[in-house]
Amino acid sequence: MANEFEGACLCGKVQYMVKGPFLRFFLCHCSRCRRSSGSAHGANVFTRAANVTFTAGEDKVKRFDLPDAEQFARAFCTECGSPVPYLSRDKKVYVVAVGGLKDFEGRKVDAMVHWDSRSAWYDGALEAPRKTAADLANS
Numbered sequence: 001m002a003n004e005f006e007g008a009c010l011c012g013k014v015q016y017m018v019k020g021p022f023l024r025f026f027l028c029h030c031s032r033c034r035r036s037s038g039s040a041h042g043a044n045v046f047t048r049a050a051n052v053t054f055t056a057g058e059d060k061v062k063r064f065d066l067p068d069a070e071q072f073a074r075a076f077c078t079e080c081g082s083p084v085p086y087l088s089r090d091k092k093v094y095v096v097a098v099g100g101l102k103d104f105e106g107r108k109v110d111a112m113v114h115w116d117s118r119s120a121w122y123d124g125a126l127e128a129p130r131k132t133a134a135d136l137a138n139s
């Protein structure tokens, strides 16, 4: 299994390398993750602070620490808004939005967390038809 992965934002200005060992891989259904991702859940892997290196565009990264939250934060590219890795407030761990990594296979998903906060429509989504790009092109 590969242990090092390239990451980038959508516009490509921010680039980074992320290494394992990966401590956890969670899909988080909490309301903060849903709202800040605009999606069903956050999808984050965690790795020690020394294992993330920005190789381009670190000056384009803006960080947001949610007031009143103990830990919750975000970091994103100021050009395109894509999430990028951010350091936990105790500076021990990087939280890495796994969708930004190329061909990630460093760890299997450990758990879907805050399952009781999942969107009302999510259970139905798991049963929706699967369509490939080819299916969509032909429909």
Ligand SMILES: [Zn+2]
Binding pocket: 009, 010, 011, 012, 013, 014, 077, 078, 079, 080, 081, 082
């Ligand atoms: Zn970008």
Ligand SMILES: [Zn+2]
Binding pocket: 028, 029, 030, 031, 032, 033, 034, 042, 114
């Ligand atoms: Zn969450």
